[in-house]
Amino acid sequence: MSILIFTETENGKFKKSAFELASYGRAIADPLGVELMAVCFNIQDTSPLESYGVDRLIQISDPSLENFTAHQYAANMAEIAQTHDAKLVILSSSANAKYLAPLLAVSLSAGYASNVVGLPESIEPLRVKRSCFTNKAFNLSTLDNKVNIIGLSNNSYPVSENPKEMVVEQKKAILSETSFKVEKVEKASGQVSIADADIVVSGGRGLKGPENWHLIEDLASTLGAATACSKPVSDMGWRPHSEHVGQTGKPVASNLYIAIGVSGAIQHLAGINSSKVKVVINNDPEAPFFKAADYGVVGDAFEVVPELIKKLKAFKYNE
Amino acid sequence: MKILVCVSHVPDTTSKINFVDDDTAFDKNGVQFIINPNDEFGLTRAIWFQQKQGAEVTVITVGDPSCEPTLRKCLAIGADRAFRIDLSPTDGFQVAQQLSAHCKDENYDLIIAGRESIDYNGAMVPGMLSALLGYSFLTNCMALEIEGRSVKASREIDGGIESVSCDLPLVVGAQKGLVEEKDLIIPNMRGIMQARQKSLTVVPAVDSSIQSSISKFEKPAPKGAVKMVDANQIDQLIDLLHNEAKVI
Numbered sequence A: 001m002s003i004l005i006f007t008e009t010e011n012g013k014f015k016k017s018a019f020e021l022a023s024y025g026r027a028i029a030d031p032l033g034v035e036l037m038a039v040c041f042n043i044q045d046t047s048p049l050e051s052y053g054v055d056r057l058i059q060i061s062d063p064s065l066e067n068f069t070a071h072q073y074a075a076n077m078a079e080i081a082q083t084h085d086a087k088l089v090i091l092s093s094s095a096n097a098k099y100l101a102p103l104l105a106v107s108l109s110a111g112y113a114s115n116v117v118g119l120p121e122s123i124e125p126l127r128v129k130r131s132c133f134t135n136k137a138f139n140l141s142t143l144d145n146k147v148n149i150i151g152l153s154n155n156s157y158p159v160s161e162n163p164k165e166m167v168v169e170q171k172k173a174i175l176s177e178t179s180f181k182v183e184k185v186e187k188a189s190g191q192v193s194i195a196d197a198d199i200v201v202s203g204g205r206g207l208k209g210p211e212n213w214h215l216i217e218d219l220a221s222t223l224g225a226a227t228a229c230s231k232p233v234s235d236m237g238w239r240p241h242s243e244h245v246g247q248t249g250k251p252v253a254s255n256l257y258i259a260i261g262v263s264g265a266i267q268h269l270a271g272i273n274s275s276k277v278k279v280v281i282n283n284d285p286e287a288p289f290f291k292a293a294d295y296g297v298v299g300d301a302f303e304v305v306p307e308l309i310k311k312l313k314a315f316k317y318n319e
Numbered sequence B: 001m002k003i004l005v006c007v008s009h010v011p012d013t014t015s016k017i018n019f020v021d022d023d024t025a026f027d028k029n030g031v032q033f034i035i036n037p038n039d040e041f042g043l044t045r046a047i048w049f050q051q052k053q054g055a056e057v058t059v060i061t062v063g064d065p066s067c068e069p070t071l072r073k074c075l076a077i078g079a080d081r082a083f084r085i086d087l088s089p090t091d092g093f094q095v096a097q098q099l100s101a102h103c104k105d106e107n108y109d110l111i112i113a114g115r116e117s118i119d120y121n122g123a124m125v126p127g128m129l130s131a132l133l134g135y136s137f138l139t140n141c142m143a144l145e146i147e148g149r150s151v152k153a154s155r156e157i158d159g160g161i162e163s164v165s166c167d168l169p170l171v172v173g174a175q176k177g178l179v180e181e182k183d184l185i186i187p188n189m190r191g192i193m194q195a196r197q198k199s200l201t202v203v204p205a206v207d208s209s210i211q212s213s214i215s216k217f218e219k220p221a222p223k224g225a226v227k228m229v230d231a232n233q234i235d236q237l238i239d240l241l242h243n244e245a246k247v248i
């Protein structure tokens, strides 16, 4: 019996979620006394994973799996899970992981719990807490199946170091015939994505127009943050859809979320309220967002934000 | 081209989320239900295929009779016919099994579902359905063009966009971008009248299994009060974020 995690990579390196999943998997494997296994695709340097408690890493390298393809990855994961009698498979909540998990669940006849927060309350049967109603609530789910899959919410489990002797095993990819082909992947280079960001800086209609977005971008680059926006801002074409956060956009679960000129409508809050610390800058002291914030500044964004950027630069310089 | 759009009947986005029966059930009292927003983007795209490429559009939901107004609304928006599979589902896998049983008899070319629902946010049904049927699958779909049997589509990925090609049959997980908010079709009087004449068939559920069940709901712990910082003392904000919250 074993526990299996799917580690994701970006530009040939492990993503932070790989270390989160390893830390999480280790915490489950230890009391059960079972092996923690990981699968990775097309990565050269596997050593960073050694620090997080993985016992065995299955490394698949194949140029035709260069681009993530959910069904091919799922087929490889399924085979490994079966060969190694994995009772629990753990994935992140990235776009790719959420794409892959339901396919893997069907091929393993496994139960799948997405949006899991925190460690399971029990393993047999599996009892987990999951967010639902777009983070407005949680539920306690019970999964009583031979194999179960956990989709761990982003940024919901802290990374903890736990160096282990990690066995690395090469495995040949299984490739199935398919008409499905990834033609092109376009990524904004050098930008942090909302899903992976520790800090997100978000702008609303209060910024008046796209020409003022340099304020958001400057603040974000000072903090190494991703940029986001409210729904009307993307609907009006001020910013791309990919930045729309909230109930009908992307969820945000960052450590720090800074909202500037965003009123804090219920649909906006629903998507961002699993962020740990929320800062609100708004010129209306009655803006509903202040009720959901940890820190608030009542003021004009066009004065407060440049000041904040200036002070942050000085702070970083002195660090 | 035969298209199936799977719709979910969900609480309106402004709903107060509360629970009853010792926190074991969602409190529907006073809650308005709507078409799940991701499904509505998908439905609109399907109607365009109907208008421009002569596709036939069927809508389906797995749910109890209270879901029927949502199906009627889909018919008023322009779907040709509707099915309701008569079951209050327990989990996403159960929904996928019910849909797959219906699809096996119908041989749809294209199945569109929302990438996730806004109530349970499971993001399970479209992928599981594709796997049960052996169809190709693309989720977070931002663009979809079909000529004959060949599909060109794109998917939103973390930090970018990916273009793909494949052949029908295909299951798609829809989201905003597939059509824009302004493209959503508001039913007019004529559509509403016509919808009354269109067929809405109730079909009994098939045997299916359950993989997960919910025993309890809870709400997030109440938040502490907000700390206000004077706009003229931004240093204090940086100090709080660094020393107290420890996030910068």
Ligand SMILES: Cc1cc2nc3c(=O)[nH]c(=O)nc-3n(C[C@H](O)[C@H](O)[C@H](O)COP(=O)(O)OP(=O)(O)OC[C@H]3O[C@@H](n4cnc5c(N)ncnc54)[C@H](O)[C@@H]3O)c2cc1C
Pocket: A203, A204, A205, A206, A207, A229, A230, A231, A232, A233, A244, A245, A246, A247, A248, A249, A260, A261, A262, A263, A264, A265, A266, A267, A268, A271, A281, A282, A283, A284, A287, A299, A300, A301, A302, B013, B037
């Ligand atoms: C079905 C549905 C789904 C939705 N989903 C989402 C979603 O996913 N995400 C989302 O964001 N919204 C969503 N909405 C929309 C939501 O209801 C709000 O309309 C939206 O969030 C408001 O955006 P905003 O805060 O940018 O704009 P506004 O509500 O117009 O707020 C602008 C704010 O800026 C402040 N402001 C103005 N000038 C300044 C200044 N100079 N300095 C500082 N502050 C200033 C104002 O005080 C105000 O609070 C949804 C709505 C519906 C009906």
